[in-house]
Amino acid sequence: MREKPQSADLLHWYDRHARNLPWRVPPGAEVDPDPYRVWLSEVMLQQTTVAAVKSYFERFTTLWPTVSNLADAEDQAVMGEWAGLGYYARARNLLKCARVVRDAHGGRFPDQREDLLKLPGIGPYTASAIAAIAFDRAETVVDGNVERVMARLYDIHTPLPAAKPELTEKAAGLTPDLRPGDYAQAVMDLGATICTPRNPACGICPWSAACIARVNRTAAELPKKTPKKPKPIRHGIAYVARREDGAWLLEQRPDKGLLGGMLGWPGSDWTEADPLPAPPIEADWHDPNAEVRHTFTHFHLRLTLRLATLPMTAAPERGTFLSQTEFRPANLPTVMRKAFDLARDPLTKD
DNA sequence: AAGCCGGGGTT
DNA sequence: AACCCAGGCTT
Incomplete structure (x- = not known):
């Protein structure tokens, strides 16, 4: 024994x-x-x-x-x-x-x-x-x-x-x-x-x-585990905008659900079908021709970016402007920080 | 009981 | 790129 x-x-x-x-x-x-x-x-x-x-x-x-x-x-x-x-x-x-x-x-x-x-x-x-x-x-x-x-x-x-x-x-x-x-x-x-x-x-x-x-x-x-389900691919659009004084347009996500309560860029829902565009304001949005890829617990995300520089008079329907000193990229969840990393160069060079 | 929640490391 | 790791809450 x-x-x-x-x-x-x-x-x-x-x-x-x-x-x-x-x-x-x-x-x-x-x-x-x-x-x-x-x-x-x-x-x-x-x-x-x-x-x-x-x-x-x-x-x-x-x-x-x-x-x-x-x-x-x-x-x-x-x-x-x-x-x-x-x-x-x-x-x-x-x-x-x-x-x-x-x-x-x-x-x-x-x-x-x-x-x-x-x-x-x-x-x-x-x-x-x-x-x-x-x-x-x-x-x-x-x-x-x-x-x-x-x-x-x-x-x-x-x-x-x-x-x-x-x-x-x-x-x-x-x-x-x-x-x-x-x-x-x-x-x-x-x-x-x-x-x-x-x-x-x-x-x-x-x-x-x-x-x-x-x-x-x-x-x-050991230990044995029951096999896990494959992750689907979801698509979405994120709108990264910077006002002429350098402030960034961000929003606080709803308290429940994915990234709940966190700061993020305004955008579309993330769906397996093509996402419906949902810009937070009418603007000359341009395509940086780069995509954020990020994997969450139960799906892969491919996030298309749209960038714009906004005038001081801009009054967006969604989000609030955070000044350069208020906004810390380190306060973003990782997928949103990846989007910022791709957007910062095109939007910060005069 | 099953699905919803991130991110980082290894292969 | 695919795989691995790993608690609590909600439905």
């Missing part, structure tokens, strides 16, 4: 190999983690890599050192700082959550999973992560890393997402009462650095002796 993986073995590995991350309190440190920083980092890390998150985390915590500071911020300031990180509903829910914590919880995060779960933008994974890491509660975190580690330890071939309940059960069975916060981070670090999606480093894995997939040589093909 193969021995059950021991949490103590993993904690021992973590004590020596824990990654140094801006939001992490290293194992053995005498300070308690700040729930605000744990929450902020975990929300940023949803579907997003450590490398992409680092600079955003540093900027957010510098601008807003506490959850109440963040709750007091302007919506557009937060959305602008989130630009480029993706999944913008996270930023809208981040603000909602900060304001609930400020107004209903006296500026302190709840310390129980069940209460965390009620907050906007906090689901099963994030609630467990905050409870375990910030409050050292024996909750089980199940993210993509943990799913992969469990699928391999127990050689589970059921494809995701159907396998999720079984993988969660296996993970819960391993969660210790001793140092659950460090343990949660240790399993995820193991998945991120040793038990990787391709070419897992089984030779140096602290749990290799207990791993069934290692014996069966199936580790590299």
